[in-house]
Amino acid sequence: MAKRIGFFIANGFQALDLFGPLDAFMEVNSFVSEAYICSLIGLEAGHVKTAYGQSLTVDGDIYQLPQFDYLVICGGIGMRQLELSSKQLNALRLIANSASRVVSICTGAFVLAKIFPEQSHRVTTHWRHCQQLARQAINYQVEQDPLFIESGAIWSSAGVLSGVDLALEIIRRDHGNTIAASVAKELVIYLQRRGGQAQYSDLLQVQSGDSMRLNPLLEWLAENYQKSISVPDMAERISISERQLTRLFKRHLQSTPSQYLNQIRLNRARDLITCESLNLEQVALRVGFASYDSFRRAFYAQFGVSPSYFSRNHG
Structure with a gap:
């Protein structure tokens, strides 16, 4: 009806x-x-x-x-x-x-x-x-x-x-x-961003501040987060020292470069869990973690629940 x-x-x-x-x-x-x-x-x-x-x-x-x-x-x-x-x-x-x-x-x-x-x-x-x-x-x-x-x-x-x-x-x-x-x-849209997702993305949030010098790096990280990326790689990407890079991240993003990269990976992992038919090990590898154990610990630290619990309640 x-x-x-x-x-x-x-x-x-x-x-x-x-x-x-x-x-x-x-x-x-x-x-x-x-x-x-x-x-x-x-x-x-x-x-x-x-x-x-x-x-x-x-x-x-x-x-x-x-x-x-x-x-x-x-x-x-x-x-x-x-x-x-x-x-x-x-x-x-x-x-x-x-x-x-x-x-x-x-x-x-x-x-x-x-x-x-x-x-x-x-x-x-x-x-x-x-x-x-x-x-x-x-x-x-x-x-x-x-x-x-x-x-x-x-x-x-x-x-x-x-x-x-x-x-x-x-x-x-x-x-x-x-x-x-x-x-x-x-409608050619990304299926079902679930209600618990943030109203604006990590990249949009930082672009609203005065961190323009970081923007080329942040855009690159958003597209390449699944790769193995070190802090020296990030610094070289925008031609500054590691120390200066860390200082910029702490000032504008309240995190270290490594923490920010992990945040991108974990937010993407959360989207994959809710919207795609992948097991948790596949999700971990897809977003750039070397092992499921390291992914599980990082996921719990950021969201306060395990990936398996999140999957059962949101997948």
């Missing part, structure tokens, strides 16, 4: 927050007949504008449309700043209460918190707005790191494209790994 999904948008919504998850869900219909029926909901019938001024027409307003299995609340600057009357809140609350899943994409979490202000949930949103959401949603546990979080019937995702990751996870729950993988392949 088809699942009905309502996407709630208002003026100033982020287009990717809508079209990313919408495309993922609708692509399922290519593999499973009438798996999802998606509708756009507005505060009123007619046109709704994106954050950049483009206009589209919703299928109906929050008072007219039928019951939905899933309610998806899109984000964007307009959604984050949206003011709702008591009548509008009550209408949205009726839709949400009748849905088996309520999903917020990015700053749609601000609307979610207005619909259910008295409830207590673990949620996430774009890292830039987590502190503001925590101040406004005092009953919520706002977490900055995850790509998405499931808290009972409430699902929330971080910035823009993580909404696709969340959609793929729901598709996986509804229709299995094969269909989710097929959808990801059609």
Whole structure:
């Protein structure tokens, strides 16, 4: 039986927050007949504008449309700043209460918190707005790191494209790994970054600082982490001394060069465990560890659980 999904948008919504998850869900219909029926909901019938001024027409307003299995609340600057009357809140609350899943994409979490202000949930949103959401949603546990979080019937995702990751996870729950993988392949994306992964990568994090001198090395390490790489190799790569290299890493990355390389390898190993059919010994070799024992010890030191435990709970 088809699942009905309502996407709630208002003026100033982020287009990717809508079209990313919408495309993922609708692509399922290519593999499973009438798996999802998606509708756009507005505060009123007619046109709704994106954050950049483009206009589209919703299928109906929050008072007219039928019951939905899933309610998806899109984000964007307009959604984050949206003011709702008591009548509008009550209408949205009726839709949400009748849905088996309520999903917020990015700053749609601000609307979610207005619909259910008295409830207590673990949620996430774009890292830039987590502190503001925590101040406004005092009953919520706002977490900055995850790509998405499931808290009972409430699902929330971080910035823009993580909404696709969340959609793929729901598709996986509804229709299995094969269909989710097929959808990801059609969309030409990396399948199922799981919710526990960080909102932004190690490389992006350091590029946000003043470590430009390290960037060529960091980019090279991200592409060659599986090779045998020593600290002298790294120093030679950017033509500085080992001592200077270590000083730069400690200043900008709060780690030694070797620790940083291990972090890249372990984060990649975590992705392989969750997304590919490899045994743990193969994962260890794939990411550049000489033995499984050294991999196991490093994995436990970084994540606080063994690779086997992580695999059982996330694989």
